[in-house]
Amino acid sequence: MVAADQWELPYSREKAGFPLDYVKAAKIWPSVRRIDNAFGDRNLMCSCIPVSDYAEEVEA
Numbered sequence: 001m002v003a004a005d006q007w008e009l010p011y012s013r014e015k016a017g018f019p020l021d022y023v024k025a026a027k028i029w030p031s032v033r034r035i036d037n038a039f040g041d042r043n044l045m046c047s048c049i050p051v052s053d054y055a056e057e058v059e060a
Contacts, residue, residue, distance in 0.1 A: 002017045009016065018024045 002013050007013055018027065
């Protein structure tokens, strides 16, 4: 959004990208925006195999 052609927010682009002075030196830009807004952040899908599949069978 900060690099978009249009800016219609009540604050400056600089304030949006660098809200505090120290952020200018250490800013990390994420490669993507949020997925499905807050819902996607709280309801992550994991495609990993179950932890039990990593366990070795132990003979008694």
